[in-house]
Amino acid sequence: MSYQGKKNIPRLSVGTPRSSGDRLLIKGGKIVNDDQSFYADIYVEDGIIKQIGENLIVPGGGKTVDAYGHIVIPGGIDVNTSLQASQLGMSPADDFYHGTRAALAGGTTMIIDHVVPEPGASLLGAYDQWRDVADQRSCCDYSLHMDITRWHDGLFEELESLVKDKGVNSFLIFMSYKDKFQSSDSQMYEMFSIIRDLGAIAQVHAENGDIIDEEQKRLLELGITGPEGHVLSHPEEVETEAVYRAITIAKQANCPLYITKVMSKSAADVIAKARKKGMVVYGEPITASLGTDGSHYWSKNWATAAAFVMSPPLNPDPSTPDYLSSLLSCGDLQVTASANCTFSTAQKAVGKDNFTLIPEGTNGIEERLAIVWEKTVATGKMDENEFVAVTSTNAAKLFNLYPRKGRIAVGSDADIVIWNPKETQTLSATNHALTVEINIFEGMEVRGAPVVVISQGKIVLEGGKLDVTEGSGRFIPRKAYADYVYKRIKARSRMADARGVPRGNYDGPVHDVISMTKSVPATPTSRVPQCPGKGPLGPARNLHQSGFTLSGMGTQIDDHIPRRSAQRIVAPPGGRSNITSLS
């Protein structure tokens, strides 16, 4: 692997006291990858895993971390965050610094953030802006998805440049937010085709924006202005419908598809079914949909209700988290993310008189690993290896970070988490690392917590204390054509060529439509001057019988009842062989 994109910031200048952090020995833990678990020590140097094994011979001077009784897992990868995208001109309450800090506190050592350009603005410009901010503020490695907020043909060059030069291999398309971000089916097809040709992954925000728009109008007319209007105007069905449609379009374009934010049972079912039919489609439930449900939208406390507002909304069905974690366990859903996008209560209150103005987004970046552990591993649905797969490895494979990220192996980045399955923590706004006032998981007790978090070979969390460095996160470029996704797509492209039927030209009579206003590219009568006088002109009757009779069927008499009032028969053909007589 070529480790491109290391930043120019000389890491050693951060401070001499940290020099020992460059060498690290993790002793006595059980290493858990997505495929197997084994007991071994890990030696880390210069941010990279150098050795794995028992009784390692390592240079002195490094720090030793004791992992006895714990599992040692690849750091989590959160592939869906919005730490910079503004809504209604408001920036999220938790930016790249606070967001990545919280990520590290929860055991996530890499994020992929969404670049959201203003509709019509340059994608590259937005990309540069995101890079700028993230390079200065991010505390862990990061990468970027590009959201396509308004499609036009001119964007092709920018997409190409993003994929080939900028290390972006995933693009998000919106099916909702009418008159703002929403794309039509035709546009989606065009984008999918281009994304496939570039070897990238199409991500979709799947909700039917047209229906939502109408429902919002209706609810406001009914006088419902509170946060419950949000979930009422975004019913489960519109999510499911859009997922179904996105899959249909992606299948036509033979493009790999990634559904962000799977929030409901029926949407997850559609994905599972499509996979059973062979579609290359991936589904991403998020911390919120795995950890809580949508009953809070009816909370009497406006601020609490508003804190849950996001799209697609949390489902009011309380069995949803359980169901989604089951699908996650059996592999029908593949990746967990957080969709972390927090707004303070004052920001949410912009929509206090109109739920459509409430900025959308919930927290979840910090709680993700713990909630997945609690809901799946602690309940016996999943084993520890699958846990690693859905929190880290699958994401790394899908977005082409593997094996640099998502695996504990020699040569991989030293993004490592020592996880204590037995520890219990209570999630609360009082002790979370984010700045937002309300935690949607408030009071939830979860088993499993990180004891030590190592990012780029440095300990950032130990003994409950966070020690992050603002701006230390590097941008990780991602190459196109991720094997995990594109092997199948490539094979299908070769297979899927439709073939025409070789026939001679039809040379029977053609109805005259010349008088019509509609433009007909090939005017049928134009054949007349082309073959004048060639061959003997037979009588019309003979022409017909030779022209239409099926030798195979024998019974098709073409003109049994002469009722052709409105048709003009074009003269019989001369030269060509008569194709209609083939059976």
Place this chain on the structure above:
Amino acid sequence: MSDTGCQGNGIPDFTSESLLIRGGRVVNDDQSEYADVYVEHGLIKEVGVDLAVPDGVRVLEAKGAMVIPGGIDVNTCLLKPHLGCPPVDDFYLGTKAALAGGTTMIIDHVVPQPGDSLLQAFEHWQGSADRKCCCDYSLHVDLPSWNSRVKDELEVLVQEKGINSFQVYMAYKDMFQMTDSQLYEAFSFLKELGAVVMVHAENGDLVAQEQRKILRMGITGPEGHPLSRPEELESEAVFRAITLGNRVNCPVYITKVMSKTAADTITEARRKGSVVFGEPITASLATDGSQYWSKNWAKAAAFVTSPPLSPDPTTPDHLHTLLACGDLQVVGSAHCAYSTSQKAIGKDNFTLIPEGTNGIEERMAFVWDKAVAMGKMDENQFVAVTSTNAAKIFNLYPRKGRIAVGSDADIVIWDPNRTKTITAKLQQSAAEYNIFEGMECRGGPTAVVTQGRVVYNEGEGLHVQQGSGRFIPRQAFPDHAYQRIRTRNKVKEYRGVSRGMYDGPVHDVSATPKYITPSPSAKTSPTSHQPPPIRNLHQSNFSLSGAQFDDNIPRRSGHRIVAPPGGHSNITSLG
């Protein structure tokens, strides 16, 4: 219902005939019984055993055969022009073919061109049908576009003209296709009028894209038609139409169910309680799409219809199964026959081939052959799917679709043992190609009675009267579709949560420039009217610790608000 019984063309001569059908087994959708049927003035006067009738009445001997309500074909296009030329089977030939096959009523689609007046198109259709129809008919009106003028015309059509069903298109981009927003509005409006929404379900955007792609690949023959309209595009649109129907709470009728997945989508939606009906057609029930690859261009083109016939040869069998168990309800024909020379307009470009297949005459026989004769369906269900269900959905019941005293005398004597080999030469349609050519099928009418007159009798042949068909107006709010809708309207009202006013700080939107690195203290953005210091303000207003804790696990939606002293105060601090 009865007041409409004598409307029409005012030709009493043919309806005054009396008739006794003796010795048959009367089969309705709910039961079968041996009985005679006595008909007078075009209406059924008596049903019973050994009826005593006046002398001189014509007697039809059923000889133990089934006596069933005449078929109702709810999907025909006998006047729909393609590029200006009408189909070869017009109202005369089409209804003649219908009667020959045991269908005694049709509902034809009025297809105005975009921009045309619906009312004028309706009158044009009605005028042509009144002159030519040989059996009773009614009309659906297709909506080529959605705008305010359409709304006014719809009201007139529903309230004065006796139309209660309208078709919208999800395909035919840049022509008939509507966006989801327009569909939502159209559904909402039609629901208020009490009409049945019919949907042509295909994703037109994708069809257009695929057509372009296929043509670019150099495929111009009829095989391009199914290649550009794969099954998924049909089932996707069906799914979307049902979703829209659910949101609006409006009955949805899917015309032309052509594929297994589309049918399954309807089935699943019905299991979840959606009010949705599915209509497979003669073509999808009897044949498949393999002929699109025929080396014979004319034959391949004859199969071109939208959505296309599915290339999967197990499709007909699957659709019959769903029809038998009630997951699909109505059998139409989508009869729209074009001659080969008309089809040849698209000889160099499959997108120009006029769409439509025959099936009006073969409809009943194929359902019998493939469902009843195979043991999938009983004779009562046969009557239901070919006649009664359609009558109920489109509000013709019990005038049509039932053999009962007072119903119209549209009656068929059906012989299950007849066999027939379909061939274009012997069928009524004027089209040169019959897509069922060479297929053998069991079951067929031995006599057909429409408006009390015998128009077909084995041995005597077919004797139809052009122009004898009456327009049958249909009232809005058919019970079969709307009873549940009405109840749901009442039950499913949205209610908001009654809260006090939010009176915490509000972020100042207009002042915030775009793209600014958010400061960690963004949450403390002050609002101008709140004097206390920023930090204090937050702590008092949001009460992070206390209020949050008791708010989570026991979800108390009905929690009672304990108002803070001083009455209407800070709502956000309430637990």
